[in-house]
Amino acid sequence: MAEIKCKLEKSQGMTVPSVCRNGGLALLWKDSLLVKVQTYSPRHIDAIIAKDDRNKKWRFIKFYGHPKTRKREESWRLLVNLSPRSELPWVCMGDFNEISHRGEKEGGGERPEWQIRAFSSAINKSKLRDMGFVGPEFTWSRRLGARGWVRERLDRALVSTNWASLLPQVRLYNVASCSSDHNMLILKALRPKSRNKRRQRLFRFEAMWIKEEECDGVVKEAWERGRILMGRKIASLTKKLQWLECLLGGGANMEEIHATKVELNKLLMAKEEMWKQRLRNCWLKLGDRNTTFFHEKASKRHQRNTITRLLDSNGNWQDEEHIMGHIFVEYFQELFTSSCLTVSEELLEAIHPKVTESSNLC
Missing domain, CATH: 3.60.10.10 (Endonuclease/exonuclease/phosphatase)
Incomplete structure (x- = not known):
């Protein structure tokens, strides 16, 4: 521990x-x-x-x-x-x-x-x-x-x-x-x-790629199509896995989820080797995938006064911008719209007029 x-x-x-x-x-x-x-x-x-x-x-x-x-x-x-x-x-x-x-x-x-x-x-x-x-x-x-x-x-x-x-x-x-x-x-x-744009990273060869059988083909293809970054592959597979998990489906969908997990596991193991090569230290051992340990980020963010979600009339939280807009409109329309308004004669008689009949004729 x-x-x-x-x-x-x-x-x-x-x-x-x-x-x-x-x-x-x-x-x-x-x-x-x-x-x-x-x-x-x-x-x-x-x-x-x-x-x-x-x-x-x-x-x-x-x-x-x-x-x-x-x-x-x-x-x-x-x-x-x-x-x-x-x-x-x-x-x-x-x-x-x-x-x-x-x-x-x-x-x-x-x-x-x-x-x-x-x-x-x-x-x-x-x-x-x-x-x-x-x-x-x-x-x-x-x-x-x-x-x-x-x-x-x-x-x-x-x-x-x-x-x-x-x-x-x-x-x-x-x-x-x-x-x-x-x-x-x-x-x-x-x-x-x-809103800050990230700088384009420089290409660097990774020694771990040599262990892959497809290395020769990938290198040749890279000369034609440009560099291939492992981080994008992992991000793509992670997004795919998250998307598959959100889908409703039967066994076929679950088999695809299982296959995606296996492929993602292989890439994460390769990523370990990449960081082990780059950092040249003894912290990382096989089976440990906490590469964020080597990504120290100490950036402070400015807090903004923003409304991130609203509770609608049905008691459900909404965070979509256009839905939140409708909630605001409906709320203030109801707030400033009169319903079943009745004014008694006694109340009208208690009001002293400021505009005379002669003023209306002008």
């Missing part, structure tokens, strides 16, 4: 060991954060977090629902019991091993209704709500042999109302992963788009 901390640039943290092959939790953080762990168990880590402004505190709970259905109720009792322990805004995030409605499952056997209701009831009792997500609809998938694939949304973030008000710019991103059957959950704030 000490090595992982260094590579993730997180100097502080705590871990809860797994039970047999199930579970195992880790919470890592930077020195710039003030984190106080309140309680922990094989199913949760409860911590209070503060950054620069120590008065702006909030609560983060890493949660892992019991993998066995017959013991799932224990997890829901834990969730409900954690709720009243602090008045701070809080978010509960992790793998709950359960769905909240039938639309969050595709393929496989049908989930019992009582099981779904138990999870939804625990969320309501805890005074939390699903904060939604950006990205693929499902966060977990598995091949069932001849029966095809099963996909479910098991991972999520539940937030209190005051947490959503405290950090309205934060979104949860479901990011497809090629090395796990679960997608990654990334909780981060929206950032303004940069």
